[in-house]
Amino acid sequence: GQNIDQPTEMTATEGAIVQINCTYQTSGFNGLFWYQQHAGEAPTFLSYNVLDGLEEKGRFSSFLSRSKGYSYLLLKELQMKDSASYLCAVTNGDYKLSFGAGTTVTVRA
Amino acid sequence: IAGITQAPTSQILAAGRRMTLRCTQDMRHNAMYWYRQDLGLGLRLIHYSNTAGTTGKGEVPDGYSVSRANTDDFPLPLASAVPSQTSVYFCASTTGFSGANVLTFGAGSRLTVL
Numbered sequence: 001g002q003n004i005d006q007p008t009e010m011t012a013t014e015g016a017i018v019q020i021n022c023t024y025q026t027s028g029f030n031g032l033f034w035y036q037q038h039a040g041e042a043p044t045f046l047s048y049n050v051l052d053g054l055e056e057k058g059r060f061s062s063f064l065s066r067s068k069g070y071s072y073l074l075l076k077e078l079q080m081k082d083s084a085s086y087l088c089a090v091t092n093g094d095y096k097l098s099f100g101a102g103t104t105v106t107v108r109a
Numbered sequence: 110i111a112g113i114t115q116a117p118t119s120q121i122l123a124a125g126r127r128m129t130l131r132c133t134q135d136m137r138h139n140a141m142y143w144y145r146q147d148l149g150l151g152l153r154l155i156h157y158s159n160t161a162g163t164t165g166k167g168e169v170p171d172g173y174s175v176s177r178a179n180t181d182d183f184p185l186p187l188a189s190a191v192p193s194q195t196s197v198y199f200c201a202s203t204t205g206f207s208g209a210n211v212l213t214f215g216a217g218s219r220l221t222v223l
Contacts, residue, residue: 033211041217042216043212043214045211048211095159095203095210096142096154097142097210097212098168099144099151101151
């Protein structure tokens with residue numbers, strides 16, 4: 001089975017940096033995903049890591065350590081539109097994604 | 110516009126009634142999924158289909174039964190709805206090849222069973 005943990009809520013100020021941690025224990029591993037979900041909307045893809053290290057994509061970066069079962073999503077230069085839930089998800093290569101419960105980020109002015 | 114269409118957007122249903130949540134994609138994706146999302150529990154996989162004609166059970170399959178007759182459609186029938194099936198249901202699809210199977214999600218169907 002899959003066990004994926006991430007904090008429930010985080011609050012940060014506009015322009016700041018926030019780091020959302022995700023730890024996982026899985027039977028097999030073939031990649032970790034981050035999705036963004038605004039309230040009342042569908043999740044949308046942010047990033048994918050399969051090898052150790054940092055993947056940078058504009059203001060968002062995602063890091064993976066497979067030996068530690070750990071990932072983080074880094075949001076820089078926070079904007080009000082970044083207020084959303086961020087979902088960590090893991091695949092073991094069988095076409096299925098298992099999701100954590102999500103982290104709700106609130107950006108304050 | 111290519112993507113996934115779910116219907117209905119929202120539905121209130123009396124317990125014991127039947128209905129089908131519909132999901133259609135026009136991206137010719139092989140794999141399709143049904144997730145439910147409940148507060149504090151995140152997205153949980155109900156059933157999936159790697160290709161037309163095959164289905165599999167996810168984390169929370171009890172009370173749901175699916176089939177997939179063609180590539181484009183993956184309906185989720187509720188034979189006799191119960192209050193515990195109150196949730197937001199998301200359909201998703203992906204090409205199905207191993208590796209970065211990025212899921213594309215539909216807009217969701219909010220179901221309330223009274």
